[in-house]
Amino acid sequence: MTKAGKMLQEVLRSVGRRPATVRYPHVKVTMPADFRGKLAFDPAKCIGCKLCMRDCPAAAIEIVKVGDKKFEAHIDIAKCIACGQCVDSCPKEALRLTGDFELAQLSRGKLRIVVRPEPGPDPEPEKTEK
Amino acid sequence: MPDANLQVPIGPQHPALKEPTSFMLTLSGEKILKAGIRLGYNHRGIEKACEARTYIQDLYLVERICGICSHSHATAFAMAVEECAQLEVPKRANYIRSLVGELERVHSHLLWLGVAGHEVGFDTLLMYTWRDREVVMDLLALLTGNRVNYGINTIGGVRRDVSSEQKLKILEGVKVLEERTKYYITVATEEVTLAKRLSGVGTLSHDDAVRLGAVGPTARASDVPRDCRKDDPYAAYAEVPVNVITDNHNDVYGRTLVRCGELMECYRLIRQLVENLPEGPIAVKAPRKVPAAEAFVRYEAPRGEDVHYVKSNGTEKPERVKVRAPTLANVQAVAHMLKDGYLADLPIVVAAIDPCFSCTDRLIEVAGSARDGVMTWGQLRAYGIEWHRKRGVDFSSLNRNFRAGENR
Amino acid sequence: MDHSLAGVLFHILIFPGFLFLATIALFAEYVDRKLCARLQNRVGPPWFQPWADFIKLLAKEDLVPELVDRPMFAIAPLVALTSVVTALMYIPIWSPSALFAFKGDAIVVLYLLSIPTVAFFLGGWYSRSLFSMIGAARAITQLFAYEVPLVLSILAPALLADTWSLSELTKYYSANPAHMLFNVIGLAVGLLALLGKLERVPFDAPEAETEIVAGTLTEYSGKLLAIFRMAISVEMIVGASLLAAVFLPFGLNLGPAVGFGLYLVKVFAIVCLISLLRSVFARLRIDQMVSFCWQYVAPVAFIQLLIDLAVKGLMKGPVGP
Numbered sequence: 001m002t003k004a005g006k007m008l009q010e011v012l013r014s015v016g017r018r019p020a021t022v023r024y025p026h027v028k029v030t031m032p033a034d035f036r037g038k039l040a041f042d043p044a045k046c047i048g049c050k051l052c053m054r055d056c057p058a059a060a061i062e063i064v065k066v067g068d069k070k071f072e073a074h075i076d077i078a079k080c081i082a083c084g085q086c087v088d089s090c091p092k093e094a095l096r097l098t099g100d101f102e103l104a105q106l107s108r109g110k111l112r113i114v115v116r117p118e119p120g121p122d123p124e125p126e127k128t129e130k
Numbered sequence: 131m132p133d134a135n136l137q138v139p140i141g142p143q144h145p146a147l148k149e150p151t152s153f154m155l156t157l158s159g160e161k162i163l164k165a166g167i168r169l170g171y172n173h174r175g176i177e178k179a180c181e182a183r184t185y186i187q188d189l190y191l192v193e194r195i196c197g198i199c200s201h202s203h204a205t206a207f208a209m210a211v212e213e214c215a216q217l218e219v220p221k222r223a224n225y226i227r228s229l230v231g232e233l234e235r236v237h238s239h240l241l242w243l244g245v246a247g248h249e250v251g252f253d254t255l256l257m258y259t260w261r262d263r264e265v266v267m268d269l270l271a272l273l274t275g276n277r278v279n280y281g282i283n284t285i286g287g288v289r290r291d292v293s294s295e296q297k298l299k300i301l302e303g304v305k306v307l308e309e310r311t312k313y314y315i316t317v318a319t320e321e322v323t324l325a326k327r328l329s330g331v332g333t334l335s336h337d338d339a340v341r342l343g344a345v346g347p348t349a350r351a352s353d354v355p356r357d358c359r360k361d362d363p364y365a366a367y368a369e370v371p372v373n374v375i376t377d378n379h380n381d382v383y384g385r386t387l388v389r390c391g392e393l394m395e396c397y398r399l400i401r402q403l404v405e406n407l408p409e410g411p412i413a414v415k416a417p418r419k420v421p422a423a424e425a426f427v428r429y430e431a432p433r434g435e436d437v438h439y440v441k442s443n444g445t446e447k448p449e450r451v452k453v454r455a456p457t458l459a460n461v462q463a464v465a466h467m468l469k470d471g472y473l474a475d476l477p478i479v480v481a482a483i484d485p486c487f488s489c490t491d492r493l494i495e496v497a498g499s500a501r502d503g504v505m506t507w508g509q510l511r512a513y514g515i516e517w518h519r520k521r522g523v524d525f526s527s528l529n530r531n532f533r534a535g536e537n538r
Numbered sequence: 539m540d541h542s543l544a545g546v547l548f549h550i551l552i553f554p555g556f557l558f559l560a561t562i563a564l565f566a567e568y569v570d571r572k573l574c575a576r577l578q579n580r581v582g583p584p585w586f587q588p589w590a591d592f593i594k595l596l597a598k599e600d601l602v603p604e605l606v607d608r609p610m611f612a613i614a615p616l617v618a619l620t621s622v623v624t625a626l627m628y629i630p631i632w633s634p635s636a637l638f639a640f641k642g643d644a645i646v647v648l649y650l651l652s653i654p655t656v657a658f659f660l661g662g663w664y665s666r667s668l669f670s671m672i673g674a675a676r677a678i679t680q681l682f683a684y685e686v687p688l689v690l691s692i693l694a695p696a697l698l699a700d701t702w703s704l705s706e707l708t709k710y711y712s713a714n715p716a717h718m719l720f721n722v723i724g725l726a727v728g729l730l731a732l733l734g735k736l737e738r739v740p741f742d743a744p745e746a747e748t749e750i751v752a753g754t755l756t757e758y759s760g761k762l763l764a765i766f767r768m769a770i771s772v773e774m775i776v777g778a779s780l781l782a783a784v785f786l787p788f789g790l791n792l793g794p795a796v797g798f799g800l801y802l803v804k805v806f807a808i809v810c811l812i813s814l815l816r817s818v819f820a821r822l823r824i825d826q827m828v829s830f831c832w833q834y835v836a837p838v839a840f841i842q843l844l845i846d847l848a849v850k851g852l853m854k855g856p857v858g859p
Contacts, residue, residue, distance in 0.1 A: 002319075002320050002321065002322040002325050003320055003321075003322060004321075004322045004323070004818075004819070005321075005815075005818040005819065006316065006317050006320045006321040006322075006818070007254055007255070007258075007317055007321065007817070007818045008814075008818050010258075010313070011254060011577045011578070011814070011817050011818055012577070012814075014576065014577055014578065014579040015573075015576045015577060017579065019575075019576070019579055019580050019581045019582075020261045020264075020579045020580070021580055021581045023581070031271060032268075032271050032272040032275075034275050034290070035271060035275055035276070036275040036276050036281070054184075055184070055186050055187065056187070057183065057186075057187040057188075057189075057190040057191055058190075081190065081194075081279075082276070083190045083281045084275070084281065084289070085186060085187075085190065088284070088289060097275075136668060138668050138669075138672075139668075144751070145747050145748050145751055146748040146749060160672075160824065160825070247820070248748065249748050250748075250820045250821055251739050251740075251742065251746065251747075251748070251820050251821025252739075252819070252820035252821070253578065253817075254577070254578050254817045254818065255820075257578040257579060257580060258578070258579065261579060321819075321820070323740050323819045323820040323821070323822060324820050326820075326822065326823075326826055327820055327821070327822070327823065327826075472823060472825070473672070473749065473750075474743065474746065474749050474823040474824065475823070476749065477748040477749055
């Protein structure tokens with residue numbers, strides 16, 4: 001049994017309701033707890049095995065030795081696909097994915113992050129170029 | 131024009147097509163006399179790229195063949211490699227794979243409903259179905275950590291577990307979606323303008339569907355009960371059997387009904403999978419070097435039967451990976467369906483097979499064609515630049531140095 | 539209704555001519571888009587969007603393809619715009635008399651309102667692009683489908699009022715408001731025919747975005763596109779005004795301010811109805827649209843005509859042979 005304007009009721013009801021659109025960026029959207037966002041590196045835990053480099057599908061991470069048992073990570077956020085394989089491959093849990101997904105920058109250089117080993121276990125790359 | 135028939139190119143760029151394809155139509159007035167199809171605009175060299183990467187890296191590459199069948203490709207590839215390595219995937223992992231697969235099917239079919247509405251000018255249906263699609267995308271983000279390209283597979287099982295909290299959220303989300311889907315089914319069947327646009331359009335008889343090798347909902351709407359989950363059960367489908375939804379309308383309306391029926395079936399399957407999730411590990415350890423073997427796997431993607439073939443040779447990298455996406459099987463049927471149809475029906479007929487040309491475009495070598503040997507990447511690039519220079523393209527205005535033979 | 543030269547120029551260019559129409563048309567476009575968005579559970583554009591679109595288009599470069607017949611290409615949008623603006627001069631807005639009235643101006647208004655369709659056809663045909671030619675052909679085919687019901691539905695109340703002048707028609711109905719109720723079916727028919735004329739869903743096959751890119755407007759850009767789009771918006775207002783004048787001519791003799799206010803209410807009510815119809819239907823194919831109009835809409839228009847003839851006969855009956 002076909003009728004014309006089947007959606008009429010639903011459509012009229014929507015006028016009174018709030019729109020389903022999220023007014024981003026004025027309204028922030030929260031992602032669930034284990035959302036795969038920006039990569040974070042803890043230099044204190046890294047042993048330089050480079051398993052993360054071996055397994056990365058996008059060649060986005062590079063571990064460079066800068067001293068005795070000290071390693072820094074060069075992460076290219078533009079190449080990183082946030083798959084988390086490096087997190088799984090790392091035997092020392094030195095890598096983790098944060099929920100930060102607002103990663104746009106105006107210049108490509110800002111997307112290459114270097115996380116240097118500093119005294120104190122600071123996993124957030126605050127002391128890097130952003 | 132001396133010829134009374136118009137030659138209209140639909141594509142490669144056209145508002146009706148979500149991805150580039152070329153349909154060269156011969157029109158007489160509004161009637162299509164002949165449709166020629168050319169593919170290949172989305173070819174990215176994925177199969178070749180797979181040979182240069184390890185199995186673990188390939189998993190993520192293969193996942194990105196398509197945005198909406200991504201889990202299908204990843205799971206099929208993982209299953210093929212596991213077969214080569216003779217790994218026994220634990221039950222819990224299989225259930226989780228099927229769960230994400232069914233959620234992906236829900237996602238894909240809701241998206242298709244919206245796209246079908248848009249192609250016939252019914253934008254309201256598009257907006258409403260895509261609004262409700264957000265529910266399933268949020269569920270997938272909760273389960274897997276991303277809204278598309280889920281990355282939940284690994285060789286030997288899955289990477290993430292499902293907690294009881296997540297199970298509750300899934301059941302809640304499915305309840306909401308089921309209600310909304312029932313409403314969309316009534317709209318699709320009762321709205322008179324939709325019925326006029328969808329019925330009698332894109333007819334494919336049962337015999338033609340079998341002859342042209344149609345798969346998925348396209349074939350099932352012509353009463354061909356082909357479904358890999360039933361014919362060749364994989365993952366959890368041996369223990370959680372699937373009812374194959376068929377219809378005998380043989381046209382776009384039938385395909386709509388099949389997809390709506392599959393949505394309801396998905397909700398039932400998701401509930402069963404969540405409630406009967408067995409305990410146990412979520413992965414087995416997979417070797418980095420896979421012994422030499424070949425494996426051929428079929429997976430029921432939302433669009434139909436997805437075939438993966440993997441040949442390993444004892445190293446870390448596969449020797450050959452071949453992907454046959456369902457759209458390649460269905461696209462032969464499209465040329466047949468378009469004949470003697472109206473131009474106005476082309477968008478909906480093409481949309482009715484739920485085309486995913488990203489999945490489809492692979493390299494095909496035509497037998498008997500001449501080959502001048504093999505070029506390296508650098509040589510190919512130099513050849514392309516020289517070809518364009520001969521035709522008068524001036525590269526000096528570009529902001530780079532183009533030197534012939536330069537390797538990247 | 540000042541008929542001196544300055545007065546006439548004022549009426550044509552400012553009020554209720556071009557400037558007034560442009561403002562109201564752009565505002566109506568905003569109402570249409572915002573309402574459509576809310577019906578689809580979206581937010582919709584801000585109030586200044588149609589103005590912004592118009593100004594942006596005016597500022598863009600006009601890309602005219604090589605094979606195009608330049609004079610026809612450029613004139614088509616202007617012809618469309620001027621004809622609809624002219625049509626408003628004969629439609630009563632704030633009082634039972636329009637600006638310029640004469641015997642038979644209803645027919646002239648109907649002709650003027652069909653000129654935009656012909657302008658679409660010519661513009662699309664002379665664009666020489668495949669998609670625009672198909673769109674142009676569809677626009678003309680659609681004209682054959684909705685024009686007859688539209689004319690019949692305007693004819694019926696005119697028959698009852700015994701006049702071909704829109705101003706006389708509104709004067710008659712202002713004197714006998716109850717007779718408006720006989721024309722309710724005509725209003726429905728007129729609304730459907732107006733949907734066809736404005737090329738709105740479900741009758742927007744001539745500019746089906748997913749099939750023929752943009753139909754007639756495919757090759758247009760910049761200032762010419764701005765004028766065409768303005769013509770389309772103004773056509774909506776003028777069509778709605780025509781329906782309001784013929785089928786809803788109440789409150790016109792309560793003075794210009796009240797009459798004008800009621801006019802705005804009527805026109806925006808019709809615009810809202812058009813938006814609503816846009817959201818609940820899919821697009822009909824051109825052949826389905828033509829057969830729908832001839833199988834259902836035209837017979838209903840005939841029935842309205844018969845009703846009005848019968849009423850007229852009954853009214854005249856007791857008077858004498």
